[in-house]
Amino acid sequence: MLRLYDSAHGELRALRARDDGKLSIYLCGPTVYDVPHLGHGRHALVWDVLRRWCTFTGLEVRFVSNITDVDDKIINRAAKEHVSEREIATRYEEAWFAALDRLGVARPSAVPHATHYVDEMVTLIEDLLARGAAYPLDDGVYFDVTKVPDYGLLAGQALESLRAGARVESRDDKRSPLDFALWKFAKPGEPSWMANFGPGRPGWHTECVVMALDLLGEDFDLHCGGLDLQFPHHENERAQAVALGRPFARHWAHHGWVMSGEEKMSKSLGNFTTLDELLAEHDPRAYRLLVLRSHYRSPVDVTPETLADAERALARLDALARRFALAPSLRDGMVVASARAWRGDAAALYDAVRADLDEDLNCPAALAKLFDALSSANARADRGEEGPARELAEAINVLAGALGLELLVSNDEIDPATTKLVRARDKARAKKEWSRADELRAELEALGWTVEDSSAGTVVRRA
RNA sequence: GGCGGCGUGGCCGAGUGGUUAGGCAGGGGCCUGCAAAGCCCCGUACUCCGGUUCGAAUCCGGACGCCGCCUCCA
Numbered sequence A: 001m002l003r004l005y006d007s008a009h010g011e012l013r014a015l016r017a018r019d020d021g022k023l024s025i026y027l028c029g030p031t032v033y034d035v036p037h038l039g040h041g042r043h044a045l046v047w048d049v050l051r052r053w054c055t056f057t058g059l060e061v062r063f064v065s066n067i068t069d070v071d072d073k074i075i076n077r078a079a080k081e082h083v084s085e086r087e088i089a090t091r092y093e094e095a096w097f098a099a100l101d102r103l104g105v106a107r108p109s110a111v112p113h114a115t116h117y118v119d120e121m122v123t124l125i126e127d128l129l130a131r132g133a134a135y136p137l138d139d140g141v142y143f144d145v146t147k148v149p150d151y152g153l154l155a156g157q158a159l160e161s162l163r164a165g166a167r168v169e170s171r172d173d174k175r176s177p178l179d180f181a182l183w184k185f186a187k188p189g190e191p192s193w194m195a196n197f198g199p200g201r202p203g204w205h206t207e208c209v210v211m212a213l214d215l216l217g218e219d220f221d222l223h224c225g226g227l228d229l230q231f232p233h234h235e236n237e238r239a240q241a242v243a244l245g246r247p248f249a250r251h252w253a254h255h256g257w258v259m260s261g262e263e264k265m266s267k268s269l270g271n272f273t274t275l276d277e278l279l280a281e282h283d284p285r286a287y288r289l290l291v292l293r294s295h296y297r298s299p300v301d302v303t304p305e306t307l308a309d310a311e312r313a314l315a316r317l318d319a320l321a322r323r324f325a326l327a328p329s330l331r332d333g334m335v336v337a338s339a340r341a342w343r344g345d346a347a348a349l350y351d352a353v354r355a356d357l358d359e360d361l362n363c364p365a366a367l368a369k370l371f372d373a374l375s376s377a378n379a380r381a382d383r384g385e386e387g388p389a390r391e392l393a394e395a396i397n398v399l400a401g402a403l404g405l406e407l408l409v410s411n412d413e414i415d416p417a418t419t420k421l422v423r424a425r426d427k428a429r430a431k432k433e434w435s436r437a438d439e440l441r442a443e444l445e446a447l448g449w450t451v452e453d454s455s456a457g458t459v460v461r462r463a
Numbered sequence B: 001g002g003c004g005g006c007g008u009g010g011c012c013g014a015g016u017g018g019u020u021a022g023g024c025a026g027g028g029g030c031c032u033g034c035a036a037a038g039c040c041c042c043g044u045a046c047u048c049c050g051g052u053u054c055g056a057a058u059c060c061g062g063a064c065g066c067c068g069c070c071u072c073c074a
Helices: A038-056 A072-081 A085-102 A118-130 A159-165 A204-216 A227-244 A275-281 A284-292 A304-324 A344-358 A363-382 A386-402 A416-430 A434-446
Strands: A003-006 A011-014 A022-027 A060-065 A134-137 A140-143 A181-185 A200-202 A222-226 A251-255 A258-260 A449-454 A457-462
Touching: A003 A251, A022 A038, A022 A204, A038 A060, A038 A085, A038 A222, A038 A251, A038 A258, A038 A275, A038 A284, A038 A386, A060 A204, A072 A085, A085 A275, A118 A134, A118 A140, A118 A181, A118 A200, A118 A204, A118 A227, A140 A227, A181 A204, A200 A204, A204 A227, A222 A227, A227 A251, A275 A284, A284 A304, A284 A363, A304 A363, A304 A386, A344 A363, A344 A386, A363 A386, A416 A434, A416 A457, A434 A449
Parallel strands: A022 A060, A022 A222, A222 A251
Antiparallel strands: A003 A011, A134 A140, A140 A181, A181 A200, A449 A457
């Protein structure tokens, strides 16, 4: 049974699903007004790993993640570029999925777009108005946070203390400075939808609550996202559901930041690296490995050094794949459990990895087990224990794949000129012409190949 | 001001009352024509000060330092 830290209760809790054998997850997706950065990458990777692992262990996972395609930031950008909001949203949604595809993040089961759910949002706001949990002002409809007795649950603070700390410049006529806009009345030139309380557009917090309830139903299992969304976004989603008397997420989980040096990486600080910039220089798997090597709730420091470190660790995994000629594990997307038939060391490895992941998704500990096993597989092969070594290597391959980390045997195209050099070198080595063999190796390396000798002769791959 | 997190060996990073985390880098060795890959061995770390305990990096108290949330943010 998977236990996860539940942000609403501040403790580890068994993830008890509404329906046996199934898991419903909602992840707040991006507001598509700019290209994704490393923080978005971690956000996507962390929950991709959870989803993959749960799928691997036999759960049927429904994973919903939205696209916020109407928002102030999209409107502002559209105005700046003199193009439509729709054009901005489409452009950056494409950029989002392009980057996530490269990271090997599986597409969600469903990707609701806020603009397709406006009618449902209007209905929800009408309901809140009817219940007296919302009230109109001249620029929009607001939610009355005092109508939710445990408002502040996710913030970990009582309403009073939140109010005292409120830094937001507040309209005097809001009942509480923490009241938030459910609906913003239309301003000239902005996209708007009809509603009997006045034309306008939905507030962000209303979008997610509607889409989550519509696609996953009441009392769905897990709502996750970044720590920065815990308050106020998730608090406010929940508040609306509570005010409506509709059970919302059973569990809440939040992941930590990507740090750039000592600071949180964020748009507002302007210290972010885009995913495209990262992927131009690094194997996407290296970023996944780097992310997996810290606990999802801790900050992860992304620097050239930590990336290089992850790349070299990845090279060891690939070397294992080469040695045992392992087949790619992700050919069909998700790896589904094949661990039941495992015996011996492979079974023990699976148990150990599962124990780590079951305890709040402890990926760093699980990876440590995989690396232990990697050494063990190589050592056994060195000793000539081919069978057990191979079984273990294959288990490592499958388990890494279950985390979305695919081990790869390089399949570089080898051009005729290179083949010629390789053959010449093998010939020289056969005749024990060592200096000639070394010259040819240097030539190959100058052409960008990594050269290794094996029992089958010279093997090259792209450095 | 309120709330929360963190401080582990050269670097990254788990753990959390007694037992090797793991990776990267470094040193030594084996293998190899030499390399590469791989294997073996090695460093014996937990911010500081008190306390609890047979025993604390791990619990409690305090100090110092760093970070975050309370405003858009993954």
